[in-house]
Amino acid sequence: KQEVTQIPAALSVPEGENLVLNCSFTDSAIYNLQWFRQDPGKGLTSLLLIQSSQREQTSGRLNASLDKSSGRSTLYIAASQPGDSATYLCAAPSGGNTDKLIFGTGTRLQVFP
Amino acid sequence: DTAVSQTPKYLVTQMGNDKSIKCEQNLGHDTMYWYKQDSKKFLKIMFSYNNKELIINETVPNRFSPKSPDKAHLNLHINSLELGDSAVYFCASTRQGAGELFFGEGSRLTVL
Numbered sequence: 215k216q217e218v219t220q221i222p223a224a225l226s227v228p229e230g231e232n233l234v235l236n237c238s239f240t241d242s243a244i245y246n247l248q249w250f251r252q253d254p255g256k257g258l259t260s261l262l263l264i265q266s267s268q269r270e271q272t273s274g275r276l277n278a279s280l281d282k283s284s285g286r287s288t289l290y291i292a293a294s295q296p297g298d299s300a301t302y303l304c305a306a307p308s309g310g311n312t313d314k315l316i317f318g319t320g321t322r323l324q325v326f327p
Numbered sequence: 328d329t330a331v332s333q334t335p336k337y338l339v340t341q342m343g344n345d346k347s348i349k350c351e352q353n354l355g356h357d358t359m360y361w362y363k364q365d366s367k368k369f370l371k372i373m374f375s376y377n378n379k380e381l382i383i384n385e386t387v388p389n390r391f392s393p394k395s396p397d398k399a400h401l402n403l404h405i406n407s408l409e410l411g412d413s414a415v416y417f418c419a420s421t422r423q424g425a426g427e428l429f430f431g432e433g434s435r436l437t438v439l
């Protein structure tokens with residue numbers, strides 16, 4: 215049974231810092247892993263989707279890595295901005311079923327000016 | 328154009344009532360989901376449909392009945408609402424096997 219854990223649960227940093235959000239999963243038989251962003255009162259926005267054959271994926275200031283053997287993924291945010299403040303969630307498929315995603319509890323990020 | 332749209336966005340109702348939430352996607356996806364996000368922000372899958380066929384049913388009380396009239400629509404009907412049903416319900420869609428999930432804005436249900 216897939217379980218997804220994210221640490222830290224909350225993070226508060228000054229603008230400009232580079233930061234790393236961590237995600238761990240128990241079942242490494244995954245085809246992909248996905249990172250999302252959720253703003254208060256809003257739905258989830260897909261940030262990055264990493265296929266199991268990839269080790270990392272980049273989009274602008276975001277870089278996500280995937281290490282299946284250790285059951286870990288990290289989301290790196292470079293030069294953080296107040297607009298990055300949101301909750302970040304990672305999700306991994308359950309039991310090899312790519313269409314059933316198990317979500318972590320999220321990291322609530324606040325970037326202050 | 329909104330890719331995944333849900334209505335209503337807010338729903339306040341009394342215990343024991345029956346209510347429905349509707350979802351539509353215009354992305355041409357074949358798989359749709361309902362997720363529930365509780366007060367602690369934990370997001371959990373409830374149902375998934377592929378081409379109108381129920382694929383996933385995650386131990387949800389049978390007061391919850393999803394219906395997919397076509398692959399672009401997935402509705403959720405809830406009978407005999409209970410206090411514990413208060414949550415935000417998210418609809419999502421994907422193309423089967425592609426992996427990337429697209430979410431609606433959520434429907435906040437409050438049961439009094």
